[in-house]
Amino acid sequence: MIDISIDMLSVGNADAIIVWLKDSNNNSYIILIDGGNSSDGERVITHLEQYIFPHVRESAPDLIVSTHHDKDHIGGLIPVVRHYGRRIGEIWINNPADHISSHSYQSLKESFRRKSAQKQFQVITESIANIEELIGIVDRNGITRKPALYGQETQNGIIKVLGPSRQFYTSLLPGMDNIEDYVSSEATYAYNSIFGEASVNEHAETNSPCPIVDEENSTSATNNSSVILQVVAKSNDKYLFTGDAGVQAIEDVEARVSINEIYWLDVPHHGSRRNLSSRLIALMSPQKCFISAKGTSKHPRRALVNCLKRHGSSVYSTHKSGSLWHHRGAFPDRNDYSTATEL
């Protein structure tokens, strides 16, 4: 029986999640999934030092998982990895440069660089710089680095990458002939996702939410490259971490492994309606949903929250309750935490 504690830090439209697993012999295993934006890195370290490390033998994360290279996920990992250095057990991360020819990769970077005066291209240019910097620090410190692809798992099988598969991951990367298209569509998507507003019909979002969720089911290739990670804990319950994965990525996982009856779901992409479908929600039927979001019209989208609730989920978001803590088993009390409010 594995006890589990999950901290979803309140970092706006970004992700920083700390998972603490404890087995029946009281051995702990600490996982950090993403680190938020670069400015959130210090908060991640402070949280680990305040709530986790005083109570365990470990002094650094056993495993860091980088879901994808968007800066709101990878940015904060840079200060964290700098801080803990070679004490970190291992890191699971996908580097696009390992999967396309160096010529294609250089063309991709060059294409972004040429357009970097335009605001919408800066988000991705920064993200690419982040992944190169992070991998440089990891390698210089001699930290074990493994691909975060389907098949990657811990020896006991408790922590497993369900997606992306190598095939799906490489299908998302641009070939030589479509680098320009890739660059403009990724940049436009990233820009709209951060700065765009949604026009929301309150009545429909409340009364008929699931059809609104099903209207738009596409996301960027970068988001779809997100690692989908499963942890099995407590009464063999499934905990699913999704980064910014979209419907296409989750359906690719569904084709290989069962993702029905999820106990706890990290709702993908800060609660955007584009990253889940009502069919997937019905299939996964998560009992508890945690969202890391800022509380804007799109993140989390009201229709998505209401559709999850229609399917019986209890939904919580950092924009409403601040940092969220889910724990099952024996973990030290926190006097400064109070019960989170359901959306």
Ligand SMILES: [Zn+2]
């Ligand atoms: Zn994100």
